[in-house]
Amino acid sequence: MIEDKDQQRTSLSELGEFGLIEHLTKDFEPHRTSTIKGIGDDAAILDFKDKNTVVTNDLLVEGVHFDLAYMPLKHLGYKAVMVNLSDVYAMNATATQITVSIAVSNRFPLEALEELYAGIALACNMYDVDLIGGDTTSSGKGLLISVTAIGEANSEDIVYRNGAKANDLLVVTGDVGGAYMGLQILEREKEVFKVNPNNQPDLSMYSYIIERQLKPEARKDIPALLRELGVKPTAMIDISDGLSSEILHLCKQSEVGCNLYEDKIPLDPQVISTCEEFDINSTMVALSGGEDYELLFTISQEDYPKIKGNPHLSVIGHMTPESEGMHLVSRANTKIPLKARGWNALREE
Amino acid sequence: MIEDKDQQRTSLSELGEFGLIEHLTKDFEPHRTSTIKGIGDDAAILDFKDKNTVVTNDLLVEGVHFDLAYMPLKHLGYKAVMVNLSDVYAMNATATQITVSIAVSNRFPLEALEELYAGIALACNMYDVDLIGGDTTSSGKGLLISVTAIGEANSEDIVYRNGAKANDLLVVTGDVGGAYMGLQILEREKEVFKVNPNNQPDLSMYSYIIERQLKPEARKDIPALLRELGVKPTAMIDISDGLSSEILHLCKQSEVGCNLYEDKIPLDPQVISTCEEFDINSTMVALSGGEDYELLFTISQEDYPKIKGNPHLSVIGHMTPESEGMHLVSRANTKIPLKARGWNALREE
Numbered sequence: 285m286i287e288d289k290d291q292q293r294t295s296l297s298e299l300g301e302f303g304l305i306e307h308l309t310k311d312f313e314p315h316r317t318s319t320i321k322g323i324g325d326d327a328a329i330l331d332f333k334d335k336n337t338v339v340t341n342d343l344l345v346e347g348v349h350f351d352l353a354y355m356p357l358k359h360l361g362y363k364a365v366m367v368n369l370s371d372v373y374a375m376n377a378t379a380t381q382i383t384v385s386i387a388v389s390n391r392f393p394l395e396a397l398e399e400l401y402a403g404i405a406l407a408c409n410m411y412d413v414d415l416i417g418g419d420t421t422s423s424g425k426g427l428l429i430s431v432t433a434i435g436e437a438n439s440e441d442i443v444y445r446n447g448a449k450a451n452d453l454l455v456v457t458g459d460v461g462g463a464y465m466g467l468q469i470l471e472r473e474k475e476v477f478k479v480n481p482n483n484q485p486d487l488s489m490y491s492y493i494i495e496r497q498l499k500p501e502a503r504k505d506i507p508a509l510l511r512e513l514g515v516k517p518t519a520m521i522d523i524s525d526g527l528s529s530e531i532l533h534l535c536k537q538s539e540v541g542c543n544l545y546e547d548k549i550p551l552d553p554q555v556i557s558t559c560e561e562f563d564i565n566s567t568m569v570a571l572s573g574g575e576d577y578e579l580l581f582t583i584s585q586e587d588y589p590k591i592k593g594n595p596h597l598s599v600i601g602h603m604t605p606e607s608e609g610m611h612l613v614s615r616a617n618t619k620i621p622l623k624a625r626g627w628n629a630l631r632e633e
Numbered sequence: 634m635i636e637d638k639d640q641q642r643t644s645l646s647e648l649g650e651f652g653l654i655e656h657l658t659k660d661f662e663p664h665r666t667s668t669i670k671g672i673g674d675d676a677a678i679l680d681f682k683d684k685n686t687v688v689t690n691d692l693l694v695e696g697v698h699f700d701l702a703y704m705p706l707k708h709l710g711y712k713a714v715m716v717n718l719s720d721v722y723a724m725n726a727t728a729t730q731i732t733v734s735i736a737v738s739n740r741f742p743l744e745a746l747e748e749l750y751a752g753i754a755l756a757c758n759m760y761d762v763d764l765i766g767g768d769t770t771s772s773g774k775g776l777l778i779s780v781t782a783i784g785e786a787n788s789e790d791i792v793y794r795n796g797a798k799a800n801d802l803l804v805v806t807g808d809v810g811g812a813y814m815g816l817q818i819l820e821r822e823k824e825v826f827k828v829n830p831n832n833q834p835d836l837s838m839y840s841y842i843i844e845r846q847l848k849p850e851a852r853k854d855i856p857a858l859l860r861e862l863g864v865k866p867t868a869m870i871d872i873s874d875g876l877s878s879e880i881l882h883l884c885k886q887s888e889v890g891c892n893l894y895e896d897k898i899p900l901d902p903q904v905i906s907t908c909e910e911f912d913i914n915s916t917m918v919a920l921s922g923g924e925d926y927e928l929l930f931t932i933s934q935e936d937y938p939k940i941k942g943n944p945h946l947s948v949i950g951h952m953t954p955e956s957e958g959m960h961l962v963s964r965a966n967t968k969i970p971l972k973a974r975g976w977n978a979l980r981e982e
Binding site for chain 1: 676682689772775779
């Protein structure tokens, strides 16, 4: 939130479209053996041999998905990649390449886009994916980022949303609700900053949840962990839109019901304390907050011993016959119907 | 340009994000055997067996790439697909799947997006590609379309930009300059319409060039034709950004020079007559107009007999050693250095 008045500003129009994309991508060298041709031709060429190709695309729009008042551009570049890799991992696949296209208004100097691409480069390095293409164009207003993530998988390893069976266990990775509460802190500090720009807030007590919002990590480790444990989920989905709406997707596509146990939902202590501070129900945050980029999956009960006690995995419920419906079982042991609510739901109340 | 005041308007907010994408894509059924899983999971799954995967992405932004004052939404959907397929064909590959993501402001009713997707559906049917995914989100302002096109090719068939050799022949498909002159007509009529909204212009004498702008076709037929003729180009590129800038790309990446002959450049009679009407140099339009979605390629001189006389193909020049540079040889037989000029170049003069 602190602007450096001395920062260098190079106008985008000085470079032109070709110069810009060349400049931004010049340090991206492909490393994957499956990348036959990356940036620099009409299209990229990939060779996955006998493996299947995985493809997903997401848009991030300024003012809708991010606010540059508190989202540094480097973090934004990193997050834009994470959002898409998460969808590849949710297929139990390996992410291998991305394309990144941006539409940008001329209020952004070149140095801002360099920051954005530094975040993309960091993500590529950390997650072992190649940047293989993209497009740069001007926008009437604001910044928009379109990422296509590509992956590979043996066809027999791929996990869809539609394979859950009654009595399967419902498992979530990591913990949930952190990204949403991190956003609440950032929005509050933005308001404080407007009133007093010299205020230097101590946000150390919120460091985990702020990082969950600003620098989320996709669960690259989970497909590898599952292989190691010898577990193939029966269904899997990423929970970027919030736990409840993703559970409903799984149930609907698998034609099953479920019981989700409130007391089993994994929450970080910072989520609990910040929910108390904001006087928000932490279960509601976990169910509807979204943006956690964790994976939600179902496994056969036979596989329970293999995952039991694993610190990355929490069993939060079980699937039921479709006729029994989808329910949250509260701490008081009452059954409450689960409703589909997106990540904006809380704000609309 | 005539607005129907009685048209139905369903607000996008009535549907929500999931409802919207489901509604728009419900009639898209995958047909390709390589499409294992299309829309409806975290990512799409494709199986190209032992073939290579081809990937390209382009953005189309309202106010930059299209003007809804004269671009019907159905045509826009069709064109957004063509722009991307053209890049796949430029690799001498077969286009097989697309993802389409849109960012849209709430000024658009559902019916407008249905029109857009009707154009996408038509393109999918005509070009035998499956819609396999995408994202829908709101935008602060205007409409943005991000298309990723996927294709397949045997690795030995793929043609890059960097294989042209000195003495190779330079060949272009179809004719050039039409899309740019079509745009000039549409822009002129838009101004006329502003002054007199009841004017019903007779545009039949411009039908070809207007169609080149509003409903371009990608050259799906060219990779097939080349196979049939037994010709593998040494280098290939699509000329969406204008003939001269694409020739320069080919030369730069292949490390060769070239002589382009002005009198060999294929122009439709409507392009010539409209250039006369607007008092614009038709060669300049051909070189810098852009948006023609034709293919430009080089072949070994040995292959000349195979393409000679083919109505789809025009030999417009030949490659030279790099040291000789890149030139336009004018009708008066003078050599003029070729300059990189994008499709906006003409308007900036």
